[in-house]
Amino acid sequence: xxxxxxxxxxxxxxxxxxxxxxxxxxxxxxxxxxxxxxxxxxxxxxxxxxxxxxxxxxxxxxxxxxxxxxxxxxxxxxxxxxxxxxxxxxxxxxxxxxxxxxxxxxxxxxxxxxxxxxxxxxxxxxxxxxxxxxxxxxxxxxxxxxxxxxxxxxxxxxxxxxxxxxxxxxxxxxxxxxxxxxxxxxxxxxxxxxxxxxxxxxxxxxxxxxxxxxxxxxxxxxxxxxxxxxxxxxxxxxxxxxxxxxxxxxxxxxxxxxxxxxxxxxxxxxxxxxxxxxxxxxxxxxxxxxxxxxxxxxxxxxxxxxxxxxxxxxxxxxxxxxxxxxxxxxxxxxxxxxxxxxxxxxxxxxxxxxxxxxxxxxxxxxxxxxxxxxxxxxxxx
Amino acid sequence: xxxxxxxxxxxxxxxxxxxxxxxxxxxxxxxxxxxxxxxxxxxxxxxxxxxxxxxxxxxxxxxxxxxxxxxxxxxxxxxxxxxxxxxxxxxxxxxxxxxxxxxxxxxxxxxxxxxx
Numbered sequence: 408x409x410x411x412x413x414x415x416x417x418x419x420x421x422x423x424x425x426x427x428x429x430x431x432x433x434x435x436x437x438x439x440x441x442x443x444x445x446x447x448x449x450x451x452x453x454x455x456x457x458x459x460x461x462x463x464x465x466x467x468x469x470x471x472x473x474x475x476x477x478x479x480x481x482x483x484x485x486x487x488x489x490x491x492x493x494x495x496x497x498x499x500x501x502x503x504x505x506x507x508x509x510x511x512x513x514x515x516x517x518x519x520x521x522x523x524x525x526x527x528x529x530x531x532x533x534x535x536x537x538x539x540x541x542x543x544x545x546x547x548x549x550x551x552x553x554x555x556x557x558x559x560x561x562x563x564x565x566x567x568x569x570x571x572x573x574x575x576x577x578x579x580x581x582x583x584x585x586x587x588x589x590x591x592x593x594x595x596x597x598x599x600x601x602x603x604x605x606x607x608x609x610x611x612x613x614x615x616x617x618x619x620x621x622x623x624x625x626x627x628x629x630x631x632x633x634x635x636x637x638x639x640x641x642x643x644x645x646x647x648x649x650x651x652x653x654x655x656x657x658x659x660x661x662x663x664x665x666x667x668x669x670x671x672x673x674x675x676x677x678x679x680x681x682x683x684x685x686x687x688x689x690x691x692x693x694x695x696x697x698x699x700x701x702x703x704x705x706x707x708x709x710x711x712x713x714x715x716x717x718x719x720x721x722x723x724x725x726x727x728x729x730x731x732x733x734x735x736x737x738x739x740x741x742x743x744x745x746x747x748x749x750x751x752x753x754x755x756x757x758x759x760x761x762x763x764x765x766x767x768x769x770x771x772x773x774x775x776x777x778x779x780x781x782x783x784x785x786x787x788x
Numbered sequence: 789x790x791x792x793x794x795x796x797x798x799x800x801x802x803x804x805x806x807x808x809x810x811x812x813x814x815x816x817x818x819x820x821x822x823x824x825x826x827x828x829x830x831x832x833x834x835x836x837x838x839x840x841x842x843x844x845x846x847x848x849x850x851x852x853x854x855x856x857x858x859x860x861x862x863x864x865x866x867x868x869x870x871x872x873x874x875x876x877x878x879x880x881x882x883x884x885x886x887x888x889x890x891x892x893x894x895x896x897x898x899x900x901x902x903x904x
Contacts, residue, residue, distance in 0.1 A: 453852055454872045456819070508869050509852035513824035520801065527794035535802050543809045543822025550813075551826060553892045562893035563828050567858070635824065 417484045418677040418728050424490050425528055427678070431728055432533070432644040433493045433525050435735055436518060437483035439637040440496070442739045446473040448510065448633075449503050456505040468506070475499040490526045497522025514635035521642055533645035537617075538604040540639075545597030554594065557587030564589070568628060596620050610646040617643060622746050631742055637735070653682035654726065655708040656719075657701060660685025664775040665705070675729045704769055716769070717761035721752070816864040829863040831889040832856045833870070838882045850877065863891055867899050874901055 417434055420427035440446070449472055451465035460468070479496030486492055500519035504511055517540060524532040553559040561583055564573035577585045596616060603613040621639050625631060659665045669683055684690045686701040694713050696706060704716035707723060714722050724730050737745035751757045768775070805820065812821035833855045835842040847855040851873055859866055866887065874883045885901040 450852070454869060454876070507852075508865070508872070511819070513822060516820065517822075523801065524798050527798035529795050529798065532795065532798040532802065536805075539802055539805050539809075540822045543805070543812075544824065544826075546809065547812065547818065547821065547823035547826050553894070554826070558894070559826070559828070559892050566893050567828055632825070 413485060415677050416487070417732070418675065420728055421678045421680075423487055425525065426530060427649045428644045428647050429525050429528070429530060429533070430489055431731065432641055433483050433489055433522065434728070435641045435644075435731055436522055436638065437480035437492075437496065438732060438735055439634060439641070439739075440476060440480045440500075440518075441484075442736060443634070443637075445515075445634060446476050449473050449476075450507040450510045453507040453509050455507060456511075460502075460506045472499050472503050472506075476503075490528060493522045494526035497524075497526060512633060514633045514638060518634045518638040521638060530645045533642060534604055537639075537642045537645070538601045541597045541604065541617075542601035545594050545601060548590070548594045548597070554590045557583040557585070557590050559586070560589040560593075561586030564627075570627065572627075604646070610648075614643050614646050619750075622750055625742055625746050629743055631738070636742070637738070650680065650709045650726065652710075654680055654723070655690070656681050656683045656723065657686050657691055657696070657706040657708070658683060659702070659705070659772070660687050662772050664772045672723060672727075675727045680726055681723065704765070717758065717765040720765065721757075721761070725753070816862060817868060818862040818865065823862065825860045827860070827862050828892050829859045829861075829866065829889055830857075830893075831859065831863070831866060831887055834886045834888075836884045837878065863889055863899075867901075871901055 420430045423430050425433070449469055451469045452461040452463065455461050476496055476499045479492050479499060482492035483489060483496060497519045500515060501523065504516050504519060517536075520536055521533060524536055548554040548559075551559070553562075561577065564570045564586070565577060573585070579585075580588075600613055600617055600620075603609040603616070618640060621636055625636050631637060656669075658669060672681065673683075686698070689698075691697065691701045691706065694706075694708060696713075705719050707714045707719040709722070712722075734745065734749055737748070805822070808820040809822065812818055812823065818826070833847050833851070833853075835847055835850065842850065844855040847853075851869060853859075853866065853869070866889075870885055870887065874885060877883075881902065883901070887899040888896060889899065890896050
């Protein structure tokens with residue numbers, strides 16, 4: 408069943424005013440604001456950073472900002488005027504931050520700035536923003552005596568969070584040593600990220616270190632720190648190289664189950680990012696892939712990257728915006744479980760099981776789905 | 789928005805943040821300098837106006853903060869907020885505020901308004 412064009416817009420990333428990864432970044436931030444219903448936290452002006460704001464009618468001001476952010480977020484999802492929508496949403500969120508010292512928070516300011524910088528249309532601004540965030544955070548910690556001594560982490564993890572793992576492990580070390588290790592580890596990671604993020608050639612290490620660091624923090628605390636976990640992870644899209652050309656998918660054109668899988672994936676591929684070519688056309692020869700090799704697994708080719716089987720399938724899923732929308736919704740609903748599942752899926756940890764399942768499905772593909780698979784029967788052993 | 793202007797404005801936004809990070813080295817306040825969750829403050833606020841004490845509910849309404857609670861940012865944000873609120877709500881100076889607090893589980897300390 409065809410989806411009306413307007414409803415399909417959130418799934419289209421290309422052909423818009425901004426690069427695809429920046430469109431996805433804006434839409435994921437918009438979805439975060441909507442799914443967490445963040446506007447409920449907006450306040451009437453209270454000791455604002457900009458003095459005149461508490462001269463304005465308080466409740467109409469609050470309601471106007473709430474409506475602007477909700478409409479702006481919807482426009483980011485469903486409109487083609489991405490830059491304008493990002494600017495309006497970011498500006499309204501920043502206005503909410505500067506209008507109340509009680510509402511003020513780094514996570515809200517960071518989210519607002521990401522949207523404003525996205526509206527400027529240059530990925531470098533987002534990268535520099537994330538680098539500055541980590542630089543400020545790392546520097547402040549490095550110069551704080553309680554971070555230097557380990558007292559901060561010892562108190563936070565032990566007394567405030569009552570984290571069972573920390574409470575178990577801390578007595579195994581001399582006083583404050585474990586706290587000191589965590590404090591200086593955090594400082595080192597944040598300052599290293601602030602440097603790595605400035606250089607394109609370190610983009611992938613920066614992405615993985617940042618993602619694992621923030622996911623580790625979420626798993627340790629169980630908290631998303633309001634918007635911070637979402638914004639810090641979504642911002643990493645600015646470091647990702649999006650495929651410039653369609654991704655070639657080499658599949659078994661004589662397999663009914665494969666054709667059904669192709670149709671299912673194509674339903675989510677509104678950008679036409681996948682260029683499906685049956686292996687029977689001998690296209691594999693371009694990359695030195697023999698017929699025998701192609702008979703065992705699907706392959707994807709993106710630039711110089713040739714992926715096979717489970718890793719090819721995973722890469723295809725990751726290029727579809729619908730995957731990230733679903734992942735975001737899962738983290739909103741159940742942060743710890745969703746992050747564990749995502750880490751397992753996105754890292755090589757899932758490779759052994761993923762490859763085994765893929766191989767089994769590939770071997771038995773002629774038994775699944777529509778029985779129009781044209782593969783010859785396996786010879787009796 | 790056309791040409792290089794949006795990029796230039798974006799760079800200005802980033803430069804302002806670097807300025808805020810540098811400025812934070814000269815003040816105990818940590819606004820807009822990316823210092824989240826760097827300090828854990830447990831506090832208790834007591835307020836009297838003209839000699840009459842406020843209830844916890846009244847304190848919550850006055851500062852939009854619980855009378856007894858914890859804050860994940862610089863303790864000076866709390867003091868700044870109370871001082872600004874009192875200057876605005878009680879310009880005649882009838883209010884007396886005492887904040888008993890501990891930073892990162894350290895020794896108990898007291899902050900007062902007006903400053904002694």
